[in-house]
Amino acid sequence: MHHYSAGDTAWVLASAALVFFMVPGLAIFYGGMVRRKNVLAMLMQNFITIAVVSLLWVWVGYSLAFGPDWGGVGLLGTFHFAALSHIGQLVPGMAGQSVPQVAFVVFQMMFAIVTAALLTGSIADRARLGAFMVFIAAWSIIVYAPLAHWVFSPEGWLAKRGVEDFAGGSVVEVDSGLSGLAIALVIGRRRGWPRELMRPHNVPLSVLGAGILWFGWFGFNAGSALSAGRAGTAFVNTNTATAAALLAWAAVEKWRTGKPTTLGAVSGAVAGAVAITPACGFVNTVGATVIGLAAGALCALAVRLKFRLGVDESLDVLAVHGVGGYVGMLAVGFFGTAAAKGLNGLLYGGGASLLGHQALAVLVTTAWAFGATAAIGLAVHKLMGMRVSPEAEVAGLDISLHEESAYDLEALSIGGRARHGGE
Amino acid sequence: MRLVTAVIKPFRLQEVQDALHAVGVAGMTVSEVQGFGRQRGHTEVYRGAEYQVDFVPKVRVEVVCEDADADRVVEAIESAARTGKIGDGKIWVVPVEQLVRVRTGQRGSAAL
Numbered sequence: 001m002h003h004y005s006a007g008d009t010a011w012v013l014a015s016a017a018l019v020f021f022m023v024p025g026l027a028i029f030y031g032g033m034v035r036r037k038n039v040l041a042m043l044m045q046n047f048i049t050i051a052v053v054s055l056l057w058v059w060v061g062y063s064l065a066f067g068p069d070w071g072g073v074g075l076l077g078t079f080h081f082a083a084l085s086h087i088g089q090l091v092p093g094m095a096g097q098s099v100p101q102v103a104f105v106v107f108q109m110m111f112a113i114v115t116a117a118l119l120t121g122s123i124a125d126r127a128r129l130g131a132f133m134v135f136i137a138a139w140s141i142i143v144y145a146p147l148a149h150w151v152f153s154p155e156g157w158l159a160k161r162g163v164e165d166f167a168g169g170s171v172v173e174v175d176s177g178l179s180g181l182a183i184a185l186v187i188g189r190r191r192g193w194p195r196e197l198m199r200p201h202n203v204p205l206s207v208l209g210a211g212i213l214w215f216g217w218f219g220f221n222a223g224s225a226l227s228a229g230r231a232g233t234a235f236v237n238t239n240t241a242t243a244a245a246l247l248a249w250a251a252v253e254k255w256r257t258g259k260p261t262t263l264g265a266v267s268g269a270v271a272g273a274v275a276i277t278p279a280c281g282f283v284n285t286v287g288a289t290v291i292g293l294a295a296g297a298l299c300a301l302a303v304r305l306k307f308r309l310g311v312d313e314s315l316d317v318l319a320v321h322g323v324g325g326y327v328g329m330l331a332v333g334f335f336g337t338a339a340a341k342g343l344n345g346l347l348y349g350g351g352a353s354l355l356g357h358q359a360l361a362v363l364v365t366t367a368w369a370f371g372a373t374a375a376i377g378l379a380v381h382k383l384m385g386m387r388v389s390p391e392a393e394v395a396g397l398d399i400s401l402h403e404e405s406a407y408d409l410e411a412l413s414i415g416g417r418a419r420h421g422g423e
Numbered sequence: 424m425r426l427v428t429a430v431i432k433p434f435r436l437q438e439v440q441d442a443l444h445a446v447g448v449a450g451m452t453v454s455e456v457q458g459f460g461r462q463r464g465h466t467e468v469y470r471g472a473e474y475q476v477d478f479v480p481k482v483r484v485e486v487v488c489e490d491a492d493a494d495r496v497v498e499a500i501e502s503a504a505r506t507g508k509i510g511d512g513k514i515w516v517v518p519v520e521q522l523v524r525v526r527t528g529q530r531g532s533a534a535l
Contacts (some may be wrong), residue, residue, distance in 0.1 A: 033469075200469055253471065256471065260466055261470075264471070302470075316470060319470075
């Protein structure tokens with residue numbers, strides 16, 4: 001009988017719940033950024049994603065990602081663990097496993113959910129619900145599961161080449177960023193973009209959402225240690241980089257437009273958490289700080305890219321997760337240190353070989369995420385039509401898809417007079 | 424009878440309401456509106472993207488009064504709404520042909 005650690009198992013299960021909480025956090029982070037006629041549709045897409053990917057993951061997704069490798073080439077897992085059969089066995093190829101596989105299943109399930117949920121930001125305000133569900137289901141199986149196998153499974157071809165991705169800089173971040181760009185291109189611009197004003201309708205909601213993401217990221221990154229005893233490094237590095245990136249984004253805004261914005265500061269925090277994701281277990285405080293500063297500044301500059309490209313990648317999944325993922329993945333090649341856990345990077349005497357592995361992972365992820373997502377998106381768009389009608393888009397998705405309004409705004413908010421006792 | 428319509432700065436509404444009350448105005452209609460005159464909009468920045476907001480939030484006050492009271496009503500609004508800065512608003516007066524109190528069916532001045 002294999003011996004499992006109660007402490008490690010408790011930490012991984014608690015981390016799974018923390019990562020789960022990132023999805024409602026992401027939902028209101030994005031929900032605050034859309035116009036008020038579309039906020040419920042945004043929340044709905046995120047919760048629908050939780051439901052769809054949860055079921056797919058236990059039935060087939062997990063097995064394709066982490067099942068015994070098909071033919072030993074590292075491209076895809078088999079159906080060995082489909083519907084969680086044989087789940088009492090060990091995770092194939094994983095050394096020193098101290099957590100039962102079923103706990104690893106739910107932990108990884110939350111990664112699959114949150115990565116898919118990120119794509120809602122790229123297609124905000126214009127997707128039909130049914131077509132979105134078909135797309136996100138297909139994407140989770142065809143794009144996400146294989147990539148998770150390549151990088152996260154010890155039997156995957158990129159993992160075997162020496163790629164270091166602690167918690168998903170490639171699988172989650174670069175993946176969602178480039179997939180987001182692809183599906184935004186397929187579905188097309190929102191009516192009126194970029195000429196029309198599309199201001200966030202509730203910035204405090206986005207700030208709270210970012211706070212929940214920051215909180216959940218401790219589970220995302222430190223949980224990926226799969227060990228309570230080794231989680232501390234990833235935990236503190238996550239916080240350090242997130243804090244540094246918040247300040248860097250705000251500083252760039254101060255420099256570019258004269259005033260730091262609230263939405264910018266919390267977007268910087270998210271960018272920092274993104275960038276430290278692949279690196280959190282492999283770097284020291286110097287690495288975490290530099291990664292955070294670089295990600296905050298570069299992501300802040302990258303949000304302008306969509307206007308240059310003319311692509312309505314609506315809530316900047318590419319700029320925050322794609323660019324942040326690139327920063328973090330490549331930074332491991334410079335700042336990785338064997339003292340923390342992984343291999344030495346360029347700045348710690350390890351030469352350029354680790355940087356080469358990281359660059360390969362980034363290139364492969366970019367090509368796969370963009371290409372495969374574009375193909376799936378085009379197929380779904382051709383077969384079902386991914387966009388709502390122009391009338392529905394103008395009326396807003398909340399009314400036209402869900403027959404609901406987020407806010408009761410009938411009461412006139414002006415002219416109210418407070419009455420105090422005696423007056 | 425005259426209809427006096429004023430578009431004012433929202434934060435002056437309380438003063439305008441009090442001033443109208445002082446000259447004997449018994450009722451008014453107030454609505455939130457947006458627009459611009461010489462005061463142009465402002466710029467907002469979200470994730471580095473600058474948005475020019477052309478329309479400025481204003482409050483529209485509508486009062487129906489006797490012909491003889493119109494000047495006093497206008498002056499009351501004018502002095503209460505004025506800050507001296509750009510964007511204080513506009514007031515205009517138009518004749519009213521008929522007025523009906525729905526509850527009683529009264530017509531004209533009796534319905535005021």
